[in-house]
Amino acid sequence: MTCPACRTGKLFPNQNMFDYSFKMNSSCSHCNEDFEREPGFYYGAMFLSYVMFGILSLIVVGTLILLFKIEWRLALVCLAFLLALTFVLQFRLARSVWIHLMVDFNPKKK
Numbered sequence: 001m002t003c004p005a006c007r008t009g010k011l012f013p014n015q016n017m018f019d020y021s022f023k024m025n026s027s028c029s030h031c032n033e034d035f036e037r038e039p040g041f042y043y044g045a046m047f048l049s050y051v052m053f054g055i056l057s058l059i060v061v062g063t064l065i066l067l068f069k070i071e072w073r074l075a076l077v078c079l080a081f082l083l084a085l086t087f088v089l090q091f092r093l094a095r096s097v098w099i100h101l102m103v104d105f106n107p108k109k110k
C-alpha cells in the first residue's frame with residue numbers, strides 16, 4: 001500500500017486498517033505522484049475487489065467445508081463475519097493493486 005511510482009510514500013494516511021477510514025492521500029508525499037488520476041479511476045478497483053474476494057471466499061468456504069467438515073451454513077456465516085471484519089482492508093488492497101497495475105515503477109522519480 002505504497003506509492004506505485006516510488007514505493008516509498010503511503011497511499012493511505014492511516015495505516016491501521018481497523019480505524020474504518022476510507023480516506024486516501026491525494027498525492028505521494030515523497031515523489032508527488034497523483035493518486036487521484038481522473039474521475040472514476042478507482043471503478044476498476046471495485047471489479048478487481050469483486051474478483052479477488054470472490055476467489056478468496058470460495059477458498060475460505062471450501063476449506064471450512066472440506067477440511068474442517070463444517071456445515072455449509074456455518075461456513076457462510078464465518079465467511080460473512082470475516083468479510084465484514086476486513087472490508088477496509090479489502091477496499092485498500094483493491095485500490096492499491098489497481099493503481100499498481102496502472103502506474104509504472106520509476107525509482108528515479110523524486
Ligand SMILES: [Zn+2]
Pocket residue numbers: 003004005006007008009028029030031032033
Ligand atoms: Zn511516490
